[in-house]
Amino acid sequence: MTPEDILRHKPSALSQEQREFFFENGFVAAEGLVSDEWLDRLRARSDEFIDRSRQYSESNKEYDLSPDHTSDKPYVRRLRAPVDRHPDFWKFAHDSVFTEVAADLVGPDVKFHSCKVNYKHPGGGEVVKWHQDIPAWPHTNFSPVTLGVYFHDVGEAEGPLACIPGSHKGELYSHFHEDRTWSGYLSKDDLLKAKPENAMNLTGKAGTIIAINCRTIHGSMDNKTDRERPLLLYVYSSADAFTWMPSPTPTTKSGEIVRGKAAQFVHMDPHAIEVPPNWDKEGYGSIFASQRKETLAKAS
Amino acid sequence: MTPEDILKHEPRMLTQTQREFYFETGYISSEGLMPKEWLEAVRGASDECMEDSRKETESGGKFDLAPEHSAEHPHVRRIKSPVDVHPIFKKFAIESPFADIAADLVGPNVKFHSCKINYKHPGGGEVVKWHQDICFWPHTNYSPVTLGFYLDGCEDAQGPLTLIPQSHKGDLFPHYDDEGNWTGTVPPRDLASLATDKADGPTGDKGTVLALNCRTVHGSKRNETDRVRPILLYVYTSADAFPWAYHPTHTSLSGEIVRGEAAKIPHMDSRPCPVPPDWSKSGYGSIFTSQEKSDGGGMM
Numbered sequence: 062m063t064p065e066d067i068l069r070h071k072p073s074a075l076s077q078e079q080r081e082f083f084f085e086n087g088f089v090a091a092e093g094l095v096s097d098e099w100l101d102r103l104r105a106r107s108d109e110f111i112d113r114s115r116q117y118s119e120s121n122k123e124y125d126l127s128p129d130h131t132s133d134k135p136y137v138r139r140l141r142a143p144v145d146r147h148p149d150f151w152k153f154a155h156d157s158v159f160t161e162v163a164a165d166l167v168g169p170d171v172k173f174h175s176c177k178v179n180y181k182h183p184g185g186g187e188v189v190k191w192h193q194d195i196p197a198w199p200h201t202n203f204s205p206v207t208l209g210v211y212f213h214d215v216g217e218a219e220g221p222l223a224c225i226p227g228s229h230k231g232e233l234y235s236h237f238h239e240d241r242t243w244s245g246y247l248s249k250d251d252l253l254k255a256k257p258e259n260a261m262n263l264t265g266k267a268g269t270i271i272a273i274n275c276r277t278i279h280g281s282m283d284n285k286t287d288r289e290r291p292l293l294l295y296v297y298s299s300a301d302a303f304t305w306m307p308s309p310t311p312t313t314k315s316g317e318i319v320r321g322k323a324a325q326f327v328h329m330d331p332h333a334i335e336v337p338p339n340w341d342k343e344g345y346g347s348i349f350a351s352q353r354k355e356t357l358a359k360a361s
Numbered sequence: 362m363t364p365e366d367i368l369k370h371e372p373r374m375l376t377q378t379q380r381e382f383y384f385e386t387g388y389i390s391s392e393g394l395m396p397k398e399w400l401e402a403v404r405g406a407s408d409e410c411m412e413d414s415r416k417e418t419e420s421g422g423k424f425d426l427a428p429e430h431s432a433e434h435p436h437v438r439r440i441k442s443p444v445d446v447h448p449i450f451k452k453f454a455i456e457s458p459f460a461d462i463a464a465d466l467v468g469p470n471v472k473f474h475s476c477k478i479n480y481k482h483p484g485g486g487e488v489v490k491w492h493q494d495i496c497f498w499p500h501t502n503y504s505p506v507t508l509g510f511y512l513d514g515c516e517d518a519q520g521p522l523t524l525i526p527q528s529h530k531g532d533l534f535p536h537y538d539d540e541g542n543w544t545g546t547v548p549p550r551d552l553a554s555l556a557t558d559k560a561d562g563p564t565g566d567k568g569t570v571l572a573l574n575c576r577t578v579h580g581s582k583r584n585e586t587d588r589v590r591p592i593l594l595y596v597y598t599s600a601d602a603f604p605w606a607y608h609p610t611h612t613s614l615s616g617e618i619v620r621g622e623a624a625k626i627p628h629m630d631s632r633p634c635p636v637p638p639d640w641s642k643s644g645y646g647s648i649f650t651s652q653e654k655s656d657g658g659g660m661m
Binding site for chain 2 (some may be wrong): 091303305329331339
């Protein structure tokens with residue numbers, strides 16, 4: 062579906078202005094849509110999983126753990142595939158306002174792709190350099206949207222997600238190093254072209270939903286506070302978008318239609334995108350792992 | 362790659378006229394292309410497999426067996442994934458001029474997709490109704506070509522593969538009935554729009570090679586003779602073609618580059634393509650099993 066097709070359907074959670082802002086800028090932040098009840102449940106589940114991580118000493122299929130992680134002081138950088146960890150995380154994906162927001166941005170027929178919860182630690186290194194999402198998991202079109210929920214209030218100091226307005230309408234950049242190994246971020250030269258000085262921080266109160274189109278260049282700075290900043294991130298696409306490479310972060314729910322119906326025809330966007338590594342063969346790790354191969358640079 | 366790009370490369374096995382014929386009509390057949398040594402090696406491997414099948418009592422990973430199959434009278438309908446069944450079949454896919462013929466039709470960078478050997482038995486029910494291959498295993502473009510190799514030759518009465526000229530330039534027809542059930546065949550109402558009266562079933566001596574484009578409508582009648590008619594069928598694509606649905610007949614060689622190099626950028630063709638069932642959930646069986654259930658789409 063094209064943005065024009067999508068906008069013709071009535072919105073169910075966002076306002077028409079918010080949707081137009083998304084298609085114009087490549088992102089939007091919306092406060093007050095997630096109920097307190099859902100927010101409490103998500104926080105409670107997240108706390109439980111952090112507690113469970115004490116039994117592990119290294120990363121596994123559930124957790125991406127920092128080298129500083131200990132059973133006394135858990136340091137989880139990421140909870141992987143949360144929809145496979147607890148039914149509440151899956152319910153939130155297919156039966157909550159989140160699903161409605163996805164439908165407002167990809168059309169009434171919605172497919173689930175992948176998910177994670179990222180934890181940005183105080184003074185920690187979880188800086189995420191400027192990147193586009195779609196080069197890591199290409200689809201036949203550019204409908205995929207990443208929806209995020211902040212569990213707590215996020216201001217400038219917490220390292221909010223930052224997006225470059227209009228960058229989803231620009232180039233698809235290479236996310237490889239010159240030696241053709243995967244970097245997971247834009248090169249310095251490309252970044253200059255992309256005008257990161259225009260970036261906008263997506264701050265908001267607890268429960269704020271942020272939405273980022275898969276082509277939008279985004280990143281996040283380090284957390285300068287003394288509090289962790291959890292961010293739940295789910296990726297949805299139009300039902301007529303199909304992946305053509307193995308997913309770096311598959312879940313048992315990937316590819317499921319969570320709203321509306323399955324597509325009868327594919328939507329194939331002719332714009333080409335660089336072929337990523339075959340994650341089935343090379344393994345994915347996480348964006349932290351790939352981006353860390355180089356000295357930690359600031360996100361801007 | 363487009364046909365124009367492909368034709369700019371020097372041919373290796375076919376003549377330029379044969380390649381032009383393929384792009385114009387959607388298929389090409391030629392005798393005497395393959396060296397005798399390869400023909401005998403492949404025939405020998407096929408005979409070994411037939412011997413081997415006497416040990417089997419039911420269809421499994423290697424063979425699709427007819428119900429009347431027995432140790433005394435083997436009735437193999439298909440060798441599934443021959444490249445994983447006998448080393449000669451794998452060698453043939455990679456090292457023989459077969460892959461060079463593929464390069465003449467998909468460009469110098471060639472990816473292997475899938476394979477099988479079909480045995481059409483005398484008086485048997487292995488009629489294949491009109492269908493388009495790409496509807497079973499869609500890719501980001503329409504470069505995929507199926508190369509057939511008649512191990513013992515094929516005459517008119519043996520049910521040669523029969524193709525509708527230029528149908529590769531027309532529409533792709535969803536292979537579903539009105540209730541949305543997969544039939545694996547062009548629906549009867551769409552058959553009227555096809556020039557079935559112009560269908561061509563090239564025949565030839567043993568070693569005849571037949572190439573058909575993935576969009577070309579084709580089928581085959583029953584074998585009216587008293588001799589089995591084996592045909593080896595391997596699918597190759599341009600390296601810049603990527604499957605976007607679950608691969609129904611994956612092999613250890615699927616996705617491997619057999620000529621030239623891997624693509625950095627895919628080729629996305631935006632012509633409409635219907636979505637197949639999710640084979641990972643519904644199971645694939647074979648074209649015989651899906652077509653058996655349908656009444657429509659009869660073969661001439």
